[in-house]
Amino acid sequence: DSGVTQTPKHLITATGQRVTLRCSPRSGDLSVYWYQQSLDQGLQFLIQYYNGEERAKGNILERFSAQQFPDLHSELNLSSLELGDSALYFCASSVTGTPNSPLHFGNGTRLTVT
Amino acid sequence: AQSVTQPDIHITVSEGASLELRCNYSYGATPYLFWYVQSPGQGLQLLLKYFSGDTLVQGIKGFEAEFKRSQSSFNLRKPSVHWSDAAEYFCAVGEVNNDMRFGAGTRLTVKP
Numbered sequence: 148d149s150g151v152t153q154t155p156k157h158l159i160t161a162t163g164q165r166v167t168l169r170c171s172p173r174s175g176d177l178s179v180y181w182y183q184q185s186l187d188q189g190l191q192f193l194i195q196y197y198n199g200e201e202r203a204k205g206n207i208l209e210r211f212s213a214q215q216f217p218d219l220h221s222e223l224n225l226s227s228l229e230l231g232d233s234a235l236y237f238c239a240s241s242v243t244g245t246p247n248s249p250l251h252f253g254n255g256t257r258l259t260v261t
Numbered sequence: 262a263q264s265v266t267q268p269d270i271h272i273t274v275s276e277g278a279s280l281e282l283r284c285n286y287s288y289g290a291t292p293y294l295f296w297y298v299q300s301p302g303q304g305l306q307l308l309l310k311y312f313s314g315d316t317l318v319q320g321i322k323g324f325e326a327e328f329k330r331s332q333s334s335f336n337l338r339k340p341s342v343h344w345s346d347a348a349e350y351f352c353a354v355g356e357v358n359n360d361m362r363f364g365a366g367t368r369l370t371v372k373p
Binding site: 149151180182189190192237239245246247248249250251252253254255 | 292293295297302303304305306307310312351355356361362363364365366
């Protein structure tokens, strides 16, 4: 058990809809990362937060947004969903959010857009 | 930009045989290097990491990896594979702008 909790585990929704994925980091970790994993794109970095502030941005679409709250949990919001957004979304956390700080992954949220 | 390449998409080995998974990176300085494993339906779990010092690092589950600067490689090895090692393995590099880049992954199948 990594200590990172993601909810929900599965999400099925229709195109055009909006969903929110939630992540609680491991106790003591200040940084949260979001990744998208799909068969054709592999594991893609979306965004990173550290102690409530955005620290790094990757291949995150404008339709997607995220935030980290004062209690350090994070939410990833996906809107105007398209079929291609179907993927496994992982949250990971680390202590310092620096390149030498290993990531601890949750079990992911599987999003299916129909 | 920094990149990570895992040349082998899928590898099959017999149980008890040795294993080597390849990873090459592109980066100017000595990077922070990691190997993660993902079992079906699970998140990624850290196997080992290299930052500096001894170029041969030991990890969990009997895995080790060797950093070779001249070859820009960080290959993962295990002397004797167990059926439970069947999974997807990811090499990753820590970037200075704080995100972590992952390779495409190598899927390991273990034959009985």
